[in-house]
Amino acid sequence: MxxxxxxxxxxxxxxxxxxxxxxxxxxxxxxxxxxxxxxxETMAHIWNATIGFLALYEDAQEEAYREVVAVAPGDTPITFSMSTKLEKVLACFLETGRLFPPGFVLMRDTTDDVVLTTYDEHRVESKIALSRGVRVAVDMVGLHYNPRHFPEPEEYRPSRWYDVPESEHSFYSIGPRACTGRKFANTEACCFLAHLLREWRLKIVLRPGESRQQWRARVLRAKATMTLGVGDVPVQLVRR
Ligand code: HEM
Incomplete structure (x- = not known):
């Protein structure tokens, strides 16, 4: 021991x-x-859905694969410093976590009287006053599907996350009580996905007559347990 x-x-x-x-x-x-x-559990949920998204969006998978073989060709061991160069791979993971944030409701207690500024869909501003000691539930799904922050929020678009600093990777929460494991999590995510993509091509298996959109709606649908994710993601792995 x-x-x-x-x-x-x-x-x-x-x-x-x-x-x-x-x-x-x-x-x-x-x-x-x-x-x-x-x-x-948080990691497992995002990986699971990322595999589904990459199988469905072949262009995103191909782009991530090309990045992996450029950074770590052949069977070179993937090191920490290599993992920090896998921006596109990381973006695929972050975009999945935006659509299915494992921490879907975050609780906060106000330590002081505060006034929050909110906007409706017509961008009309209003104020909400909260007194000290009020418990606030932050709706992370609502935040991540808000078109003001993420235009066309239903679209799986990893490029939204290019050049976004780690402190703004919102599904880890933001601010002083944000996830302390996020650097570790991002590194682990890149290493695992790089190994997977380098060796395997991910493919969806459509049911007879099923479109790709229908596959997405059937397979990549939210399932909440203690954390949020999707259910089983059956994909085919084809050796590269
Ligand atoms: C993709 C994976 C992960 C996601 C989505 C995630 C998400 C989060 C979120 C949203 C919070 C804030 C919770 C809140 O404010 O109520 C949090 C906090 C935390 N996470 Fe993570 N996390 C992940 C991975 C990890 C890993 C791998 C570790 C440790 C190895 C970790 C350790 C922590 C710790 C210690 C806190 C508490 C921080 C504090 O209260 O100051 N997380 N995480």
């Missing part, structure tokens, strides 16, 4: 060490649950 440096082993050893930083059983369970849920 002492030699192991993975995060769960570190948490367990922290709980077994005596001292100021000892983790209680409650903290051990809390942190394990949190990592599984915040760090694993």
């Amino acid at each position: 002492e030699d192991r440096k993975d995060v769960f082993s570190l948490i367990v050893s922290a709980s077994e060490t005596d001292g100021k930083l000892t983790m209680s059983d409650e903290e051990l369970v809390g942190n394990t649950f949190f990592l599984l849920f915040a760090g694993h």
